[in-house]
Amino acid sequence: MGGEVKWLRVAAAGEVATGSMKAVEAGGREFILYHLDDGSWCASDPLCTHAAARLAEGWLDGATVECPWHGGRFDLRTGAGVAGPVVEDLRLYEVRLESDDVLVGLAVV
Numbered sequence: 419m420g421g422e423v424k425w426l427r428v429a430a431a432g433e434v435a436t437g438s439m440k441a442v443e444a445g446g447r448e449f450i451l452y453h454l455d456d457g458s459w460c461a462s463d464p465l466c467t468h469a470a471a472r473l474a475e476g477w478l479d480g481a482t483v484e485c486p487w488h489g490g491r492f493d494l495r496t497g498a499g500v501a502g503p504v505v506e507d508l509r510l511y512e513v514r515l516e517s518d519d520v521l522v523g524l525a526v527v
């Protein structure tokens with residue numbers, strides 16, 4: 419219950435404009451960092467769950483990311499696949515800001 423979380427710095431807040439996303443790396447892993455229109459942040463795994471397209475090459479539309487390959491769409495509030503051929507949800511990560519640093523939280527297993 420409430421397992422430990424390891425926080426990795428993935429970017430400076432100024433690197434990702436509001437309404438955009440960016441592929442980032444930290445701790446030997448890749449993530450996509452999203453800075454949504456409403457100013458909130460979220461992060462996900464880098465690859466579409468359908469056939470592993472790089473989602474950072476797709477489109478961000480509000481709080482939804484669209485895959486560049488087959489029109490798959492994921493809701494970034496929940497990770498749920500909401501359109502296209504996706505059957506598996508997208509894994510999301512917690513994000514927090516510490517002054518200008520953006521951190522992504524990983525559950526420690």
Ligand code: FES
Pocket residue numbers: 466467468469470471485486487488489490502503504
């Ligand atoms: Fe993303 Fe097919 S690889 S919808």
